[in-house]
Amino acid sequence: MLRQSLNLKLSQKLSPQQIQLMKLIQLPTLAFEQRLAEELNENPALEAGQEEEDYAKDEFENEDYDDYEEEDRDDPISDDLEIDQYLSDDIPDYKTKSNNYSDDDEQRESPLAAAVTFHQDLLNQLSTFLLTDQEREIAEFLVGSVDDTGYIRRSLTDIVDDMAFTQGIYTDEKTVERVLHVVQSLEPAGVGARDLQECLLLQLRAKTPTESVSIALDIIEKNFERFTKKQYDKLQERLLISNQQLRDAIHEIEKLNPKPGGNFAGNTRPTENVVPDFSIRINEGDLELSLNGRNAPTLHVSRDYQDMLQTYKESKDKTVQRDAVQFIKQKLDSAKWFIDAIKQRQETLMVTMTAIMQYQEEYFLTGDETRLRPMILKDIAERTGLDVSTISRVASSKYVETPYGTKLIKEFFSEAMKNDQGEDVSTLEIKKILQDIIDEEDKSNPLNDDALADMLKERGYPIARRTVAKYRDLLEIPSGRMRRKI
Numbered sequence: 177m178l179r180q181s182l183n184l185k186l187s188q189k190l191s192p193q194q195i196q197l198m199k200l201i202q203l204p205t206l207a208f209e210q211r212l213a214e215e216l217n218e219n220p221a222l223e224a225g226q227e228e229e230d231y232a233k234d235e236f237e238n239e240d241y242d243d244y245e246e247e248d249r250d251d252p253i254s255d256d257l258e259i260d261q262y263l264s265d266d267i268p269d270y271k272t273k274s275n276n277y278s279d280d281d282e283q284r285e286s287p288l289a290a291a292v293t294f295h296q297d298l299l300n301q302l303s304t305f306l307l308t309d310q311e312r313e314i315a316e317f318l319v320g321s322v323d324d325t326g327y328i329r330r331s332l333t334d335i336v337d338d339m340a341f342t343q344g345i346y347t348d349e350k351t352v353e354r355v356l357h358v359v360q361s362l363e364p365a366g367v368g369a370r371d372l373q374e375c376l377l378l379q380l381r382a383k384t385p386t387e388s389v390s391i392a393l394d395i396i397e398k399n400f401e402r403f404t405k406k407q408y409d410k411l412q413e414r415l416l417i418s419n420q421q422l423r424d425a426i427h428e429i430e431k432l433n434p435k436p437g438g439n440f441a442g443n444t445r446p447t448e449n450v451v452p453d454f455s456i457r458i459n460e461g462d463l464e465l466s467l468n469g470r471n472a473p474t475l476h477v478s479r480d481y482q483d484m485l486q487t488y489k490e491s492k493d494k495t496v497q498r499d500a501v502q503f504i505k506q507k508l509d510s511a512k513w514f515i516d517a518i519k520q521r522q523e524t525l526m527v528t529m530t531a532i533m534q535y536q537e538e539y540f541l542t543g544d545e546t547r548l549r550p551m552i553l554k555d556i557a558e559r560t561g562l563d564v565s566t567i568s569r570v571a572s573s574k575y576v577e578t579p580y581g582t583k584l585i586k587e588f589f590s591e592a593m594k595n596d597q598g599e600d601v602s603t604l605e606i607k608k609i610l611q612d613i614i615d616e617e618d619k620s621n622p623l624n625d626d627a628l629a630d631m632l633k634e635r636g637y638p639i640a641r642r643t644v645a646k647y648r649d650l651l652e653i654p655s656g657r658m659r660r661k662i
Contacts, residue, residue, distance in 0.1 A: 200521045202569040205451045205470050212473060215514055221481040221507035222514060225474055294437055295319060301362045307355075313345050314355045318368065322359075326367045326437030327375070332356075366436035373400050379432045391417060391425035403429075408662050423662050452577035454529050454585075456540055463540055465533050467526055475515050481508055524562065528570045529585070531559040536588055543580035546609070550592030550602045596636045606637050607647050614653055619661040627656075 203211055216222055292300070298319045307315060317339055321328050330338075332349045339345040360368040365382040369375035376396045383389050394415060395403050402410050412422055433439065453471060457464045484504050533540055535555065538547040553571070557564045571586040592600040613631055617623050623631070625648070629641045653659070 197517045197520060198566070198569060200517055201524055201566065202573060204573045204575070205453050205468050206449075209470060212518075219507055219510050219514070221478045221504070222511035223476055223478050225476075294324065295322065298322065298359075298362055298367065302358075305358055307358070310345065310347065311351075311355050311358075313343070314339070314347060314352055315359055317343060317345070318352070318356055318359045322368060322437065324437055325435040326364070326369070328356075328359075328368055328370055364433070364436040364439075366433060369436075372434055373397075375434065375436065376429065376432050379436070380428070383428070387421070388424040388428045391415065391421060392428040395425060396429065406657060406660050408660075419662065426662060450575055450582055452582050453525065453574040454576040456533060456576060456578045458541065458579060461541075463533055463537065465526070465530055467522060467529075471525065472522055473518070475518065477508060477511050477515070481511075524566065525570060525574070527560050528556060528562065528567055529574075529576065531556050532571075532585065532588060535559070539588075540578060543578075546605045548588065548590065548602045548604045550600050551589050552591065553589065593637070593639070596633075596638055601637070603647070606632065606639065607651055609635060609637065610644065610647055611651055611653070614648075614659070617659075619659065622656040622659040624656040 200208070200211065216224055299316065302312070302315050302319065305315075318328065318335070321330055321335065323329060328335075332352050336347060336349055336352055339347065356368060360378055362368070366375040366379045369378055373396060377393070380389055380393050380396060395411060399411055399414060402414075408422060411417075412419065415422075417425075451468065451470070453468050455466045455468065457466075481504055484500075532551075535551055536548060538549070539545065553564045553567045556562075556567045556571075560567070571589065574585045575582050576585055587604075590602045590604040593603055593606065595601050610628065610632065613628060614623070625641045625644045628648075629639060629644045632639055632644065648655075
């Protein structure tokens, strides 16, 4: 049975302006500059730079519009437009200029050299080989299949089929394998390998033959699994070699490059530069926080657009200009809102980072990571009066330049754990101590997770073995057996 009823309830929804503000707050410096450029390009009523000071402050303020307003009182669009509010000369309310920053503050750019790409270099090397037309086409296709690390991660069957369907090159796996050997003879050594084992073998075969290289070839070619599991005792028994011979062979393997294409000098892959959003300095024992000047642009509402509205106000026939006036009104609204949003963004960033700096004052003064206090988003939200989601947006993608390096702000947040004295300590502190213990261990007999847990307990941090394993994984440290060195 269908029924109709009225249901009254209260709900809160973010306005489009609030949503846009949240997005602006989340943007790091480089992304913010791009967003600013887009807005300047899309909205002609928004202008960058300092407005000319010699412009007449209010050249119309002495004029009398009483007669004009009386005549136009019945105009149906007069009440909607409210032109006077767009003719205000109260420019400072819509500016974000700060005297702490210069116009060219931190505008330095790192020049990037134009060089031959990795794949182009391989193709250039191919031109030195005597190949038939079909072999050259196959070789060029194989070079095109090499990824940025130097590997061909496709089976020969797939390559043969792909060449037939996409290039009209009909061949067989035997021919492709023969041409692949040509590609694998190119520099850097190891390029064109299909897996790590083949990559290491190609590099070892390119070396000058020595006893250590010969043993290393036997290890990689016939005992690769034992080597990856670091079963050194079994390797010595199987190869009938001494401890020193095994050590020398492993040293040869450790010098090989597992990603021969990754370090190519002419590789022109995009370079990402981290631009710090904040800077913290120590001045006579006190911390000083500043916002990157690129986050504080000087903007103002276009005087030309305000003059357009003034011209409309003087006009007697406004019906003809209705669409134009509505367009101008919309652009002025958008410009004023965007400038206010940037100003609010600056205030939010500074308030949040100031609270974080004060909360972690001991760390910023000393640089000792063990001085980092347990800190969660709620702690900063309570200090600033902002929402937890706002703090998260600021911390997730912003960097701060400190005397100890440029840090991602979210790295200063951590959970709390109890030490043996019942005090709250940061999990970052425990990770730092765990890292120090592992760095100081005997690599010929590395500590397992149980031993690491016992050592942490001796230092006043009673945590379980599984927690040690979790922190070790977060620090990207392998297990004890995989850390073993002969």
